[in-house]
Amino acid sequence: MCPGRAKGRGRRRGQRWITEIPEKRRFEPEGTSATEAINLSFEELEAIRLVDLLGLQQQEAAFYMGISRKALWNDLRSARKKVASALVYGLGIRITGGNYALRGEQRSQSQEQIPEMQSQDRDRQNDAMAPGCGKEEKMALLEKEAERMEELLASVKARMNALKFEDD
Numbered sequence: 001m002c003p004g005r006a007k008g009r010g011r012r013r014g015q016r017w018i019t020e021i022p023e024k025r026r027f028e029p030e031g032t033s034a035t036e037a038i039n040l041s042f043e044e045l046e047a048i049r050l051v052d053l054l055g056l057q058q059q060e061a062a063f064y065m066g067i068s069r070k071a072l073w074n075d076l077r078s079a080r081k082k083v084a085s086a087l088v089y090g091l092g093i094r095i096t097g098g099n100y101a102l103r104g105e106q107r108s109q110s111q112e113q114i115p116e117m118q119s120q121d122r123d124r125q126n127d128a129m130a131p132g133c134g135k136e137e138k139m140a141l142l143e144k145e146a147e148r149m150e151e152l153l154a155s156v157k158a159r160m161n162a163l164k165f166e167d168d
Contacts, residue, residue, distance in 0.1 A: 028092030
C-alpha cells in the first residue's frame with residue numbers, strides 16, 4: 001500500500017445532492033430491539049425517492065443528484081438491498097450519515113460583500129438545486145416532481161374517501 005493513502009478501493013466517494021433530511025429517521029417492526037437495524041444513508045434514501053417514488057428515469061435522477069448514472073445505480077442497488085433485507089429479516093431501518101449536500105441550503109453571507117460576490121452567491125444557490133443544468137432543465141425537474149406529488153395526493157384522497165364510505 002502506498003504511504004499516505006487510506007485503505008479502501010477506488011476513488012473517494014463524491015458528494016450527492018439531496019432534497020431534504022427526513023423528519024422520521026428510524027423505522028422498526030414490532031418487537032425488535034433498537035440494535036437490530038440496518039443503516040440507510042441519506043443519499044440512498046434520495047435515490048429511492050427519485051426513482052421509485054417520483055418515477056424519474058435513472059439518468060434524470062443521477063443528474064438531479066449531481067452524480068453519474070453508475071453512481072446512482074450503485075446507491076439505488078445498495079438501498080433496495082438494505083430495505084429488502086430489513087423487510088424480509090424483520091430488521092429496523094435507521095436513516096443516517098453519508099456524503100451529501102442539502103439542495104437549496106444557503107451559505108451564510110457577510111453584509112459587507114460587494115455586489116459581484118452577492119451575484120455569484122445567488123448563482124451558486126440557483127445551481128445548488130440541480131448542479132450543471134439550465135433553467136429549463138430545473139423547471140422540467142420541478143414540474144415532474146410536482147406532477148408526481150399531485151398524483152400521490154390524489155391517491156391518498158381516494159383512499160380516504162374509500163374509508164369514509166366503508167363505514168356507511
